Amino acid sequence: xxxxxxxxxxxxxxxxxxxxxxxxxxxxxxxxxxxxxxxxxxxxxxxxxxxxxxxxxxxxxxxxxxxxxxxxxxxxxxxxxxxxxxxxxxxxxxxxxxxxxxxxxxxxxxxxxxxxxxxxxxxxxxxxxxxxxxxxxxxxxxxxxxxxxxxxxxxxxxxxxxxxxxxxxxxxxxxxxxxxxxxxxxxxxxxxxxxxxxxxxxxxxxxxxxxxxxxxxxxxxxxxxxxxxxxxxxxxxxxxxxxxxxxxxxxxxxxxxxxxxxxxxxxxxxxxxxxxxxxxxxxxxxxxxxxxxxxxxxxxxxxxxxxxxxxxxxxxxxxxxxxxxxxxxxxxxxxxxxxxxxxxxxxxxxxxxxxxxxxxxxxxxxxxxxxxxxxxxxxxxxxxxxxxxxxxxxxxxxxxxxxxxxxxxxxxxxxxxxxxxxxxxxxxxxxxxxxxxxxxxxxxxxxxxxxxxxxxxxxxxxxxxxxxxxxxxxxxxxxxxxxxxxx
Numbered sequence: 001x002x003x004x005x006x007x008x009x010x011x012x013x014x015x016x017x018x019x020x021x022x023x024x025x026x027x028x029x030x031x032x033x034x035x036x037x038x039x040x041x042x043x044x045x046x047x048x049x050x051x052x053x054x055x056x057x058x059x060x061x062x063x064x065x066x067x068x069x070x071x072x073x074x075x076x077x078x079x080x081x082x083x084x085x086x087x088x089x090x091x092x093x094x095x096x097x098x099x100x101x102x103x104x105x106x107x108x109x110x111x112x113x114x115x116x117x118x119x120x121x122x123x124x125x126x127x128x129x130x131x132x133x134x135x136x137x138x139x140x141x142x143x144x145x146x147x148x149x150x151x152x153x154x155x156x157x158x159x160x161x162x163x164x165x166x167x168x169x170x171x172x173x174x175x176x177x178x179x180x181x182x183x184x185x186x187x188x189x190x191x192x193x194x195x196x197x198x199x200x201x202x203x204x205x206x207x208x209x210x211x212x213x214x215x216x217x218x219x220x221x222x223x224x225x226x227x228x229x230x231x232x233x234x235x236x237x238x239x240x241x242x243x244x245x246x247x248x249x250x251x252x253x254x255x256x257x258x259x260x261x262x263x264x265x266x267x268x269x270x271x272x273x274x275x276x277x278x279x280x281x282x283x284x285x286x287x288x289x290x291x292x293x294x295x296x297x298x299x300x301x302x303x304x305x306x307x308x309x310x311x312x313x314x315x316x317x318x319x320x321x322x323x324x325x326x327x328x329x330x331x332x333x334x335x336x337x338x339x340x341x342x343x344x345x346x347x348x349x350x351x352x353x354x355x356x357x358x359x360x361x362x363x364x365x366x367x368x369x370x371x372x373x374x375x376x377x378x379x380x381x382x383x384x385x386x387x388x389x390x391x392x393x394x395x396x397x398x399x400x401x402x403x404x405x406x407x408x409x410x411x412x413x414x415x416x417x418x419x420x421x422x423x424x425x426x427x428x429x430x431x432x433x434x435x436x437x438x439x440x441x442x443x444x445x446x447x448x449x450x451x452x453x454x455x456x457x458x459x460x461x462x463x464x465x466x467x468x469x470x471x472x473x474x475x476x477x478x479x480x481x482x483x484x485x486x487x
Contacts, residue, residue, distance in 0.1 A: 339390025
């Protein structure tokens with residue numbers, strides 16, 4: 001099953017879509033003025049140590065101070081005694097101390113970036129660990145024979161004076177010694193450059209920035225299943241070909257410039273998929289649907305049968321809907337880049353075999369995801385709990401902002417609720433002031449309700465305070481906005 005990668009480039013934004021069988025599976029967006037920081041290496045400065053939280057705030061030059069936990073300090077030996085770390089953070093860090101750190105999670109919401117001092121630099125085939133001599137192999141390389149072979153080859157190719165270690169990436173499967181050695185040389189050269197900068201740069205300073213989105217596509221997303229990489233910018237196409245010639249030669253012949261009359265993303269309806277990915281509701285082909293709610297703490301996904309009645313009986317209908325939902329959920333997680341704790345509320349199934357089949361289908365669909373996921377079985381409440389590694393903002397956080405009208409509550413007060421609030425406000429003001437008239441300036445919905453169903457209450461209040469109350473429509477007002485003018 002081949003995949004195509006579409007890269008849409010503009011001066012202000014780069015967008016990437018991974019398309020499989022005509023359906024968009026992944027979306028990545030990087031804006032020039034708000035590039036992600038994950039993978040960047042900084043020379044930071046400790047600004048505050050919090051012994052009670054076993055963490056510290058580090059100034060790396062961003063708007064908000066970044067955060068590091070004692071477990072992410074390589075200086076800390078994570079040997080545990082009675083469940084506590086043997087070396088507390090206050091003995092490892094002090095205020096004003098310069099510290100070499102790497103961003104492992106971008107700032108999310110009100111939280112600053114998450115840092116680690118265990119530096120890792122990713123190449124095409126390998127990830128270099130300058131402070132860890134360990135040689136590891138990606139878990140996605142399943143053949144034990146291949147794992148042993150790759151570990152031995154990387155160890156043999158490693159120079160005697162290299163004190164660091166490597167993690168062998170999935171892309172290294174089937175790679176020759178020349179490719180592995182070239183990747184090792186590239187990563188060591190990069191690390192030597194960072195070490196040179198440490199001696200000359202002030203704190204805080206950016207020592208190494210991760211690749212651009214387009215370059216990361218060639219490094220991380222291209223697999224043997226990738227058919228073509230289409231780029232709608234001639235300049236970027238040439239830049240990627242030049243970069244690929246040095247670092248990913250096997251990919252170079254798949255890069256092509258798209259020169260069609262239709263916009264590149266229109267050829268796969270990508271913009272329509274982006275609009276759908278920002279909606280709470282996801283319709284299934286059978287007539288069922290998902291409801292996806294994302295909060296700062298976790299994401300919940302609720303499965304509903306909707307209009308699907310295609311099964312032989314009710315249990316069969318539920319089973320088929322849940323099977324379809326399992327595949328759709330895995331796709332939505334990739335499409336929306338949802339991470340952290342995720343709670344799946346499938347439709348209740350009494351049949352244990354049906355539950356196991358749905359769980360198996362979910363895990364099978366998640367196996368295509370490059371981001372690490374863990375899935376537990378059904379809980380006593382019938383919920384499936386899972387996690388998906390979160391390093392960058394979700395699609396919704398990148399493209400949306402909290403509603404200024406409802407203060408991001410996700411709902412607004414009804415017109416009737418607001419009518420009663422206005423009546424109470426007029427009564428309160430009538431006790432303090434004595435104008436000739438009260439005038440309500442509000443939206444059309446509020447005025448209509450006062451003229452119709454709430455006209456009796458409005459007249460009763462006017463009689464009670466012995467003042468006329470007039471109405472005026474302001475088309476610029478939202479439902480929750482109104483003003484009471486004293487004339």
